[in-house]
Amino acid sequence: MDKLIVEGGHKLRGTLNISGSKNASLPILAAALLTDEPVRISRVPDVSDTNYMLQILSQLGASVERSSGTVRIESPDGISSSASYDQVRKMRASICLLGPMMARMHRCTLPLPGGCVIGDRPVDLHVRAIQALGARVRVKGGNLLIDAPNGLIGTTVDMRGDSGPTVLGTDNLMMAAVLAKGTTVIESAAREPEVVDLADFLNKMGARIEGAGSRTITVHGVDKLHGCEHTVIPDRIEAGTFMVAAAMCSEEGLTLNRICRKHLKAIADLLVECGHSVEFNEEGDSVVVKPGAHPRSGKILTNPYPGYPTDMQAQMTALFAITPGISVVRDTIFPQRFMHCSELKRMGANIKVDNGTAIITGVEGLSAAPVMASDLRASAALVLAALAAEGTTEIHRLYHIDRGYEMLDEKLLSLGARVRRVLDTEAPDFES
Numbered sequence: 001m002d003k004l005i006v007e008g009g010h011k012l013r014g015t016l017n018i019s020g021s022k023n024a025s026l027p028i029l030a031a032a033l034l035t036d037e038p039v040r041i042s043r044v045p046d047v048s049d050t051n052y053m054l055q056i057l058s059q060l061g062a063s064v065e066r067s068s069g070t071v072r073i074e075s076p077d078g079i080s081s082s083a084s085y086d087q088v089r090k091m092r093a094s095i096c097l098l099g100p101m102m103a104r105m106h107r108c109t110l111p112l113p114g115g116c117v118i119g120d121r122p123v124d125l126h127v128r129a130i131q132a133l134g135a136r137v138r139v140k141g142g143n144l145l146i147d148a149p150n151g152l153i154g155t156t157v158d159m160r161g162d163s164g165p166t167v168l169g170t171d172n173l174m175m176a177a178v179l180a181k182g183t184t185v186i187e188s189a190a191r192e193p194e195v196v197d198l199a200d201f202l203n204k205m206g207a208r209i210e211g212a213g214s215r216t217i218t219v220h221g222v223d224k225l226h227g228c229e230h231t232v233i234p235d236r237i238e239a240g241t242f243m244v245a246a247a248m249c250s251e252e253g254l255t256l257n258r259i260c261r262k263h264l265k266a267i268a269d270l271l272v273e274c275g276h277s278v279e280f281n282e283e284g285d286s287v288v289v290k291p292g293a294h295p296r297s298g299k300i301l302t303n304p305y306p307g308y309p310t311d312m313q314a315q316m317t318a319l320f321a322i323t324p325g326i327s328v329v330r331d332t333i334f335p336q337r338f339m340h341c342s343e344l345k346r347m348g349a350n351i352k353v354d355n356g357t358a359i360i361t362g363v364e365g366l367s368a369a370p371v372m373a374s375d376l377r378a379s380a381a382l383v384l385a386a387l388a389a390e391g392t393t394e395i396h397r398l399y400h401i402d403r404g405y406e407m408l409d410e411k412l413l414s415l416g417a418r419v420r421r422v423l424d425t426e427a428p429d430f431e432s
């Protein structure tokens with residue numbers, strides 16, 4: 001287990017290329033199961049979540065080759081329709097294997113994903129979707145046992161849940177519907193850019209999907225899909241994380257390349273509202289973010305895209321912690337997603353968390369303390385806080401960060417940060 005030693009107080013400067021999107025890559029890698037022809041996917045970030053997915057695909061019988069950021073996957077007939085608990089337990093996003101397995105093999109055995117620190121991760125909407133297409137779903141021994149002896153039949157499905165649309169649920173229904181008989185209409189679909197990227201990939205394979213990015217997606221079933229080549233979209237959450245880093249820990253600002261302006265609107269608008277400077281280039285594939293001279297507190301109410309992303313509230317909380325005034329963060333999507341607050345308080349932040357809302361009173365500065373990463377985005381918030389803090393911070397359980405941030409330490413070093421990844425021999429004994 002590794003930890004990250006961060007020497008605070010060094011201002012970041014320079015330029016960075018943002019990696020391909022982890023959350024676009026995961027369902028696209030799973031969608032490779034939909035054809036027996038090879039697919040080639042570029043800019044797949046080398047992070048543990050994508051590597052877990054590639055391991056699962058090869059354990060199912062697909063051939064997987066990765067050379068730098070490009071992955072080649074071929075899924076011959078006869079691949080397995082069941083993933084084991086051991087494979088899946090490490091990554092709840094494996095649920096996105098459900099759609100492609102059902103479309104290709106009309107049956108699947110998938111362990112129910114456990115919960116995680118950001119809250120319960122139900123799959124009732126995924127089950128609703130596949131049952132609507134005619135599948136039978138049983139739960140046995142912690143596994144979802146699903147089969148559709150007569151194949152999948154297109155229909156209209158409203159995917160809205162109590163907490164709004166579901167990203168991976170929309171993905172699963174799209175992937176199940178592409179080879180179904182007839183047409184499937186997905187109402188209350190998720191509009192995230194990662195859903196649109198998956199639809200683009202499926203259409204390159206010969207699917208017929210319309211309306212991705214809107215609330216209603218129509219999928220006309222086809223008989224077969226073929227191989228294709230695709231480059232995943234930039235990672236908007238990694239980009240957002242470094243935009244906050246620029247506002248929090250730089251003097252002349254940071255330049256971030258290989259980004260997509262359209263995907264960053266909510267994050268850019270909030271940073272500008274809080275007094276920072278955000279300038280995109282003409283093409284919208286590069287942005288310069290500079291700290292404001294008089295930063296202002298702000299308010300976040302997370303919402304499905306194009307609203308402010310839940311995956312960016314922890315990082316902004318770290319900035320609010322040292323911004324004068326009172327800021328408020330309310331997460332409507334994952335109301336328990338505040339594990340980072342107790343760790344930030346160990347560094348001197350003044351935060352009160354109550355019933356899905358964090359009230360942050362800005363302090364002069366944070367001070368170093370040994371802290372523990374808990375989930376991917378909470379860990380990113382701790383790194384930002386450590387970069388700005390006085391003294392040297394140790395961040396334990398670095399594996400949380402490695403799930404979704406490609407070469408984070410190298411990227412920070414290239415921007416002038418003083419960080420060191422070391423083996424965490426004395427892993428904290430207060431392991432929960």
Ligand code: EPZ
Nearest residue numbers: 023093122123124125126161163165166167168311333376
């Ligand atoms: C995706 O998770 C992302 N993960 C998450 O990013 C992100 O936080 C989330 O979307 C919301 O934007 C990937 O894309 C791999 P949801 P997903 O289904 O699809 C409820 C990160 O940090 N719900 O959109 O699993 C659910 O509890 C990760 O990169 C049901 O009630 O999330 C939540 O309240 C963390 N029933 C809301 O919907 C269901 O069947 C949105 O969840 C499914 C979800």
